[in-house]
Amino acid sequence: MGFLGLIIIVILVLAVAGIKIISQSKAVVVERLGAYHRTMETGLHYVIPIIERNANTVSLKEIVKDFAPQPVITKDNVTMQIDTVVYFQITDPKLYTYGVENPVNAIENLTATTLRNIIGELELDETLTSRDVINTKMRAILDEATDPWGIKVNRVEVKNILPPRDIQEAMEKQMRAERERREAILKAEGEKKAAILIAEGEKESTILRADAKKEAQIREAEGEAEAIIKIQEATAQGLKLLKDVKMDDSVLKYKSYEALVDVANGQSTKIIVPSDLQNLATIGTTLKETMDKK
Numbered sequence: 345m346g347f348l349g350l351i352i353i354v355i356l357v358l359a360v361a362g363i364k365i366i367s368q369s370k371a372v373v374v375e376r377l378g379a380y381h382r383t384m385e386t387g388l389h390y391v392i393p394i395i396e397r398n399a400n401t402v403s404l405k406e407i408v409k410d411f412a413p414q415p416v417i418t419k420d421n422v423t424m425q426i427d428t429v430v431y432f433q434i435t436d437p438k439l440y441t442y443g444v445e446n447p448v449n450a451i452e453n454l455t456a457t458t459l460r461n462i463i464g465e466l467e468l469d470e471t472l473t474s475r476d477v478i479n480t481k482m483r484a485i486l487d488e489a490t491d492p493w494g495i496k497v498n499r500v501e502v503k504n505i506l507p508p509r510d511i512q513e514a515m516e517k518q519m520r521a522e523r524e525r526r527e528a529i530l531k532a533e534g535e536k537k538a539a540i541l542i543a544e545g546e547k548e549s550t551i552l553r554a555d556a557k558k559e560a561q562i563r564e565a566e567g568e569a570e571a572i573i574k575i576q577e578a579t580a581q582g583l584k585l586l587k588d589v590k591m592d593d594s595v596l597k598y599k600s601y602e603a604l605v606d607v608a609n610g611q612s613t614k615i616i617v618p619s620d621l622q623n624l625a626t627i628g629t630t631l632k633e634t635m636d637k638k
Contacts, residue, residue, distance in 0.1 A: 358393040365389075371437040375399040383437050400441040406433045406498060409448060413506065414456045416463040418471055425506040426463065428455055430486065431499040439494030447493055451486070455500070458485050468507065475502050 365388055366372055372384040376396045384391075391398070413427040430451060434440045444450045462481050463471055471478075479500050487497040507515070 362391045362393045362396075363388070364391050364398075369404045371402050371404055371434075372398055373400040373402070373437050373441045380438060380442065400437065402434050402437045402440055404434055404437075406431055409451065410503070411452050411455055413504065414459055416460050418463055418466060418468050420467045422468045422507065422511065424463075424468075424471070424508065425504075426459060427503045428459060428482070429501045429503050430455060430497065431501075432486075432490070432495050432497045434494055435496045436494030439492065441494075443493035447490075447495060450493070451490060451495070451497075454486060454489055455482070458482050458489075468511070472505060472507075475505075478502050 364372065364384065366384050366386050368386050370386065372389075374381045374384055374391060374396050376392075380399070381396060408429065408431050410429050411427060413425040415423055416426055417423050432451065440447060459478075459482065462478055466474060466478075479502060482500040483497055486500060490497055
């Protein structure tokens with residue numbers, strides 16, 4: 345009874361040990377008696393103890409591998425260091441398990457050789473400005489080459505491109521010179537625009553001053569003309585009033601005497617008096633006749 349119980353316990357242990365639960369995004373390759381039997385995916389499975397075994401457990405998630413920098417030579421014989429990042433995914437666990445020994449190492453070596461072939465067809469300047477072209481070519485080549493291994497290459501990215509130190513210094517000098525050239529151009533354009541604005545401002549100021557001077561002269565001329573008109577109107581009005589009052593000879597003589605008095609009171613040192621004061625009346629009469637004619 346004891347021996348039979350031991351056998352039963354062993355059978356139960358083996359039966360329980362054969363129960364396998366596969367988690368999400370995992371796959372298990374099962375061999376039976378050393379040969380591939382099946383691939384277990386997510387869920388509950390049973391493996392016959394001793395007869396069947398777990399040959400490989402693979403992840404179905406996307407895998408990212410950052411490979412070390414590789415020395416490559418461009419078409420114009422410049423040696424540089426380039427490191428790449430490869431994004432790939434296992435699509436067939438069976439091919440991944442039996443297709444190639446150490447698949448990740450195989451991908452790394454394939455990436456290095458592919459990169460050398462692509463860079464060897466490009467010159468230095470093209471290499472530095474053609475990352476997208478390099479990435480696209482490498483992805484297409486790697487995806488096709490890794491297909492028999494059950495691997496799908498989704499993306500390949502060139503992470504860093506490191507030219508030799510002397511070339512880096514030359515490129516830095518070139519970039520510095522280019523920045524200085526652009527700065528000089530921008531400065532010259534700014535000075536040009538400033539000079540144009542100043543000239544335009546001076547032009548507008550000159551025009552405004554000329555317009556103001558012209559307007560002032562016009563106003564002054566109009567004022568003088570208006571003053572002359574006013575004086576002429578006042579003179580005409582005075583003559584009209586004199587005519588209306590009908591001055592006689594006695595009034596004219598009286599006004600003539602007043603004029604002589606004003607002259608005598610002036611600063612003149614010499615006074616010319618008509619020899620015959622009767623001429624004053626004659627002058628007054630002449631003035632009266634002139635106003636009558638008007």
